Amino acid sequence: MSDNPYSTAVLAWYETNARDLPWRRPEASAWSILVSEIMLQQTPVVRVLPAWEAWMERWPTPAHLAKEPSGEAVRMWNRLGYPRRALRLHACAVAITEEHDGEVPDDHATLLSLPGIGAYTAAAVASFAHGQRHAILDTNVRRVLARTETGIEYPPKTQTKAETALAEALLPPTASVAARWGVAVMELGALVCTARSPRCADCPIAGQCAWKLAGKPAYDGPPRRGQTYAGTDRQVRGKLLAVLRASPEPVVKDALDAVWDDGVQRERALDALVSDGLVDPLDDGRYALPG
DNA sequence: TAAGCGTGGCC
DNA sequence: TGGCCAAGCTT
Known part of the structure; x- marks a missing residue:
């Protein structure tokens, strides 16, 4: 299949049209590729680029990140979205450091066992970082x-x-x-x-x-999205976490209560953040990013 | 299996 | 303007 006209044409096109993305350069480490793949889950390249640069500058290896509290990963994640990814990337760093001698695994099944790494990301890291043959289906x-x-x-x-x-x-x-x-x-x-x-x-x-x-027939399947955001718990979670990210110190409850009027929804969102491990309720009644 | 999970830019 | 879309994963 390597020399069929389909793949040959696509490979030739890539040679001259590929973007020069830093995680594609020959010197990119497996860790830096893993970080890029997690960040790119549901997030456009243009927004990932500066976040990836800052992240790799601060934590060039899994061991660097593993030494930090998970809350620092959440803070550094800033506004990339889906902050549970930051938590899972931190957990990845810990697992790699403690169980894999600090090296990103090259085995697909082992990659799949790491937190936040599913079928696509395991294949992507095995393929892009280790040159293996896996179907990439994003x-x-x-x-x-x-x-x-x-x-x-x-x-x-x-x-x-x-x-x-x-x-x-x-x-x-x-x-x-x-x-x-x-x-x-x-x-x-x-x-x-x-x-x-x-x-x-x-x-x-x-x-x-x-x-x-076929003449580009119009799509006639079922509606494909429905991803409303305004007014959802996700929006409330985002607002609550933004307060905690912006504060170097734990915050009082009043500061969180100020971001959303509906108390029932606000408490539900806060409880969910705590349950997810994204927020740490302190003994003194204040709230902080996880330690 | 389908729903839940952030954020921002574009047309 | 607002729905759609962006290198998915987890439960």
């Missing part, structure tokens, strides 16, 4: 395959076994080529085969795209 790749192979504009909401089988069937046989292929298809999805306005004129495989060849 939102970009799912969209590219849905269009070029299946002929539909958008993939199903939840990943199917058919998608996994397709991604594995397309994987080039040689590990180094497969690793290049994975990041190349992702990049194609991110830059050309985008969700809203795909730039088919710039696509190296437009001539083989089932969706384009």
